[in-house]
Amino acid sequence: xxxxxxxxxMHGFGPVQPExxxxxxxxxxEARMFGMALALGPQGIHDPEGLxxxxxxxxxxxxxxxxxxxxxLEVTEQALMRKGLLTSEExxxxxxxxxxxxxxxxxxxxxxxxxxxxxxxxxxxxxxxxDIGVVPRFQPGDHVTVSNVHSPAHTRLPGYVKGKRGIxxxxxxxxxxxxxxxxxxxxxPQPVYSVRFTAGELWGESAEAxxxxxxxxxxxxxxxx
Amino acid sequence: xxxxxxxxxxxxxxxAYTALRTRALESLLVEKGLLSTDxxxxxxxxxxxxxxxxxxxxxxVRAWMDPAYKTRLLENGTGAIAExxxxxxxxxxxxxxENTPTVQNMVVCTLCSCYPWPVLGLPPSWYKSAAYRSRAVxxxxxxxxDFGMELPESVEIRVxxxxxxxxxxxxxxxxxxTEGLGEAELMELVSRDxxxxxxxANSPSAVA
Numbered sequence: 001x002x003x004x005x006x007x008x009x010m011h012g013f014g015p016v017q018p019e020x021x022x023x024x025x026x027x028x029x030e031a032r033m034f035g036m037a038l039a040l041g042p043q044g045i046h047d048p049e050g051l052x053x054x055x056x057x058x059x060x061x062x063x064x065x066x067x068x069x070x071x072x073l074e075v076t077e078q079a080l081m082r083k084g085l086l087t088s089e090e091x092x093x094x095x096x097x098x099x100x101x102x103x104x105x106x107x108x109x110x111x112x113x114x115x116x117x118x119x120x121x122x123x124x125x126x127x128x129x130x131d132i133g134v135v136p137r138f139q140p141g142d143h144v145t146v147s148n149v150h151s152p153a154h155t156r157l158p159g160y161v162k163g164k165r166g167i168x169x170x171x172x173x174x175x176x177x178x179x180x181x182x183x184x185x186x187x188x189p190q191p192v193y194s195v196r197f198t199a200g201e202l203w204g205e206s207a208e209a210x211x212x213x214x215x216x217x218x219x220x221x222x223x224x225x
Numbered sequence: 226x227x228x229x230x231x232x233x234x235x236x237x238x239x240x241a242y243t244a245l246r247t248r249a250l251e252s253l254l255v256e257k258g259l260l261s262t263d264x265x266x267x268x269x270x271x272x273x274x275x276x277x278x279x280x281x282x283x284x285x286v287r288a289w290m291d292p293a294y295k296t297r298l299l300e301n302g303t304g305a306i307a308e309x310x311x312x313x314x315x316x317x318x319x320x321x322x323e324n325t326p327t328v329q330n331m332v333v334c335t336l337c338s339c340y341p342w343p344v345l346g347l348p349p350s351w352y353k354s355a356a357y358r359s360r361a362v363x364x365x366x367x368x369x370x371d372f373g374m375e376l377p378e379s380v381e382i383r384v385x386x387x388x389x390x391x392x393x394x395x396x397x398x399x400x401x402x403t404e405g406l407g408e409a410e411l412m413e414l415v416s417r418d419x420x421x422x423x424x425x426a427n428s429p430s431a432v433a
Binding site: 005006010011012013014015016018022024027032033034035073076077085090091095098107110119121123125127129160172173176192194202203206208209214218 | 240243244245246247248249250251252253254255256257258259260261262263264265266267268269271272273276277303307312313314316317318335336337338346347349350351353354355356357358359360361362363364365366367368371372378379380381382383384385386387388389390391418
């Protein structure tokens, strides 16, 4: 979708501000939010479109003003409510209760089996390759043009390359396709390529010297020049 | 009260509310039996203690010391990284890019926050910021200057926007004057930022 998350090439966000000795989490709630989101993974609360689709469909001004894990909190709440696992009233009531009694001990439940399953999952690769006998249409060195398509749903095609010409740099294999397609259409695995774009092609006279961008793209985004 | 103080005050208030709301969410999920506390603890612990840039640093130093390993790493990043025992979520397919005196690779995710977790852990805030995501592809030299790095125009900049399932890690150039150093000393020279491509590995004099 043409949303505010599609940031490549935008102006106005100021300098990049690295933080010395940055901790993994800046406060305990960020750590808990991260842990909850990961541990909820197998329950598929964002299915079928996925977490990123939920994030991209946030109200745009909230997407831009919320911190990273604040966004995760927002979309996790919304997803749990959509799935009927939680109500807004329950959440408001529990928040008020904790506000009134800040010393309330958090309930603690242990489930060694779930814990082990989750730990195993984060150390287990899930290769994107799908050996389904699809032959790649393009070879490294081929010139391609990116389709000028505008899906209102989740896509991995950023706006800044649409309609631009690039060169196939390498073939990554046939991978699962993650775009959310119109109802009734099922996403099939496709060849994925790294496509090289010169800065001049992307940014014209504003391009910096001696620069290029490499972007991973599924075959259906590309046409022959 | 200045605007800055007001923003700081409202930010603190917002932060306190978010912390409370997160606690409420965890309490409800645990009460409902949808999650267990120890599963959440384990996820946090894994990425605070076990999965982080120290993994990538080991990969880099081995590549610096062992030419055969370096060849394997650049040909099949996923496999060579797995040899070191690192694999898993957000890194099922990893491509390693070599920085040289004439090529500077740097990695971004303009649409989201894709990052090679098994070797670098969770991304720093700046990597997820709108400033980095927007500017890395259109003005990378200017972004590198924010990191204190000024490269001559003769150095080619290659920006890798990770939009699919492949994750990218940069192999920084081994600094000059490190021929006599051992593994532990070399590890001191590799920063997280040098493996994203927004810094070079430190020179021994800078660390000493």
